[in-house]
Amino acid sequence: MMRASINTATLGFQAPIREVIDEVARAGFAGLAPWRREVEGADVRAIAKHIRDAGLTVTGYCRSTYIPAASRAQFLNHVEDNRRAIRDAGILGAACFVMVVGGLPEGSRDLEAARAQVAEATGLLMETAREAGTTIALEPLHPFYAADRSCLNTLKQALDMAEAIEPEARLLGICADVYHIWWDPERTAQIARAGSANRLFAFHLCDWLRETRDPLNDRGMMGDGVIDLGRISGEISAAGFTGLPEVEIFSSLDWWKRPMAETLAICKQRLAPLV
Amino acid sequence: MMRASINTATLGFQAPIREVIDEVARAGFAGLAPWRREVEGADVRAIAKHIRDAGLTVTGYCRSTYIPAASRAQFLNHVEDNRRAIRDAGILGAACFVMVVGGLPEGSRDLEAARAQVAEATGLLMETAREAGTTIALEPLHPFYAADRSCLNTLKQALDMAEAIEPEARLLGICADVYHIWWDPERTAQIARAGSANRLFAFHLCDWLRETRDPLNDRGMMGDGVIDLGRISGEISAAGFTGLPEVEIFSSLDWWKRPMAETLAICKQRLAPLV
Numbered sequence: 001m002m003r004a005s006i007n008t009a010t011l012g013f014q015a016p017i018r019e020v021i022d023e024v025a026r027a028g029f030a031g032l033a034p035w036r037r038e039v040e041g042a043d044v045r046a047i048a049k050h051i052r053d054a055g056l057t058v059t060g061y062c063r064s065t066y067i068p069a070a071s072r073a074q075f076l077n078h079v080e081d082n083r084r085a086i087r088d089a090g091i092l093g094a095a096c097f098v099m100v101v102g103g104l105p106e107g108s109r110d111l112e113a114a115r116a117q118v119a120e121a122t123g124l125l126m127e128t129a130r131e132a133g134t135t136i137a138l139e140p141l142h143p144f145y146a147a148d149r150s151c152l153n154t155l156k157q158a159l160d161m162a163e164a165i166e167p168e169a170r171l172l173g174i175c176a177d178v179y180h181i182w183w184d185p186e187r188t189a190q191i192a193r194a195g196s197a198n199r200l201f202a203f204h205l206c207d208w209l210r211e212t213r214d215p216l217n218d219r220g221m222m223g224d225g226v227i228d229l230g231r232i233s234g235e236i237s238a239a240g241f242t243g244l245p246e247v248e249i250f251s252s253l254d255w256w257k258r259p260m261a262e263t264l265a266i267c268k269q270r271l272a273p274l275v
Numbered sequence: 276m277m278r279a280s281i282n283t284a285t286l287g288f289q290a291p292i293r294e295v296i297d298e299v300a301r302a303g304f305a306g307l308a309p310w311r312r313e314v315e316g317a318d319v320r321a322i323a324k325h326i327r328d329a330g331l332t333v334t335g336y337c338r339s340t341y342i343p344a345a346s347r348a349q350f351l352n353h354v355e356d357n358r359r360a361i362r363d364a365g366i367l368g369a370a371c372f373v374m375v376v377g378g379l380p381e382g383s384r385d386l387e388a389a390r391a392q393v394a395e396a397t398g399l400l401m402e403t404a405r406e407a408g409t410t411i412a413l414e415p416l417h418p419f420y421a422a423d424r425s426c427l428n429t430l431k432q433a434l435d436m437a438e439a440i441e442p443e444a445r446l447l448g449i450c451a452d453v454y455h456i457w458w459d460p461e462r463t464a465q466i467a468r469a470g471s472a473n474r475l476f477a478f479h480l481c482d483w484l485r486e487t488r489d490p491l492n493d494r495g496m497m498g499d500g501v502i503d504l505g506r507i508s509g510e511i512s513a514a515g516f517t518g519l520p521e522v523e524i525f526s527s528l529d530w531w532k533r534p535m536a537e538t539l540a541i542c543k544q545r546l547a548p549l550v
Contacts, residue, residue: 142419153459182386228384
C-alpha cells in the first residue's frame with residue numbers, strides 16, 4: 001500500500017467514478033480525492049460506501065464554487081452552492097473541502113473587494129463544515145490565476161485569512177500545492193507556520209515544467225519538472241503533516257491521454273522517494 | 276509633453292533605434308527606455324546624443340544578461356556581460372540598468388542557489404554602476420517566470436536583497452512593473468517601503484488581460500485588462516516616485532503588429548488619467 005492519494009483529476013475524468021475508485025485501489029494507493037462533477041447528481045452515500053469498501057481514504061473533496069460575485073444575490077448563491085458541496089464532503093468522509101476561491105468578478109478590478117468576499121463567505125461556511133463533520137482547506141493558487149481563478153495567491157495570505165476567521169484553528173486550514181507555492185520565497189517559513197498552527201490540511205504534488213505550454217493544463221508528473229519535491233516534502237513532514245500526499249496533475253496535453261493504469265503506475269514510481 | 280516614457284519593446288522593434296527615438300519624441304513623450312539589442316554593436320555615444328537631441332530622458336536600459344549559471348566560469352561570464360551593459364547604460368544616461376535576473380540554470384532545481392548567485396553578481400556589479408554613473412534596478416518578475424526568466428519574484432524579495440547588498444541605498448533599487456506585482460497582497464506595503472528606503476527607481480505600466488493567451492507576449496494596453504492602474508499609480512506617487520512612468524507592453528499578438536504612431540497615440544490616451 002502506498003501512503004499517497006490520487007486526485008481524480010490526474011486521470012482526466014476518463015471513466016465513471018466507480019471505475020476510477022477501483023483503479024486507484026487496485027494500483028495500491030491509500031486514498032483518493034474526487035471532484036464534484038463525479039459526485040453531484042449521483043447517490044453520494046453509495047459513492048462514499050464504494051470508496052470505503054475499496055479501502056480508500058478521502059484526502060479532499062474538490063472544489064468550491066468561486067466566491068466573488070458582482071451582486072450580493074450572486075454572492076449568496078455561491079455560498080449556498082458551497083454549503084451543499086460541504087455536506088457532500090461530510091458524507092464522503094473527506095479530510096477537507098478544498099476551496100479554490102475564484103478571482104475577480106467579470107468587469108471588476110478590485111482584488112481587495114474580491115478577497116473580502118472570500119473571507120466573508122468562508123466565515124459563513126464554517127458552521128456548515130462543523131455540522132457536516134469535515135474541514136475547510138483554503139488553497140492559495142499561483143499568482144498566474146489571480147484574475148480568473150483565485151484571488152488567494154500565497155500561503156501567507158491564506159494563513160492570515162484563516163487566523164482572522166477562526167483563531168481557534170479547528171476546522172479551517174490550508175492546502176499546500178507544490179505547483180502554486182514552489183517559487184515563493186516565504187514558502188518554507190509559511191509551511192512551518194501552517195504546521196505549528198495546526199492548519200496544514202492537504203498537500204498536493206505534481207511538477208512545474210520548465211517549458212510550460214499552458215498554465216492551466218500542462219502540469220508535469222513528479223520528477224519531470226523543476227520543483228525540488230524532496231525539499232518541499234521534507235518541509236511538509238517537518239511541519240507535522242501526517243495526511244496522505246495527493247497527486248493532482250492537470251495535463252490535457254499528456255497524462256490525461258494515457259490509460260489510467262499507466263498514469264497510476266508512473267505516479268507510484270515517482271512517489272516512491274517522496275513518501 | 277507627456278510625463279511618461281516608452282520602453283522600446285512596446286513598439287515591437289520594427290525600426291532602427293534612431294527612427295524609434297524620433298517617433299517617440301514626435302508623439303510627445305518625455306522619455307524612452309531602449310534595449311541592448313538596439314544599442315550593442317552600434318555607436319553608443321551617437322545613440323545617446325540622438326536621444327538627448329530629441330529631448331528625451333532615458334528611464335532605464337534593458338536588460339541584464341541572466342545571472343544563474345551551472346558553472347563558476349559561466350557565472351563570471353554573465354557578470355562581465357553585465358559590466359559591459361552597465362557601462363553603456365552610463366553612456367546613455369539611463370536612470371537605471373534594469374536587472375531581469377534569470378531563473379534556474381538548465382538542469383537545476385535549486386532556487387535558493389540561483390538566488391544566491393543573483394545576490395553575489397549584483398554585489399559585484401555595484402562598483403561598475405558607480406563608475407558608469409548609473410544605478411541598478413532589480414526587477415522582480417511574476418512568479419510564472421521563476422523557472423526560466425527570474426528567480427526574483429516579489430518586491431519584498433528584491434528589497435530584502437537590495438538592503439543586504441547595499442544598506443546605504445544609493446545605487447541599488449527596484450523596478451516596479453504592474454504586470455509582475457499587481458496580484459501581490461504585500462504590494463502596497465512594499466511599494467511604500469521601497470519609497471521610504473529611496474529604492475524606487477522605475478515604474479512600468481501595461482495591463483493584465485483576463486484571458487492571457489501567452490504569459491510572455493500577451494500583455495495588455497493600459498485599460499484593457501484587470502489591473503487597478505489608478506490605485507497602483509497612486510501608491511507609486513505616494514511613495515515619492517518622481518521619475519517617468521514607463522510603458523512596457525510585450526504583445527506579439529496585437530500591439531507589435533500595429534504602426535508605431537498608432538500604438539504611441541493610444542498609449543498617450545490611456546496614460547492621460549494616470550500621469
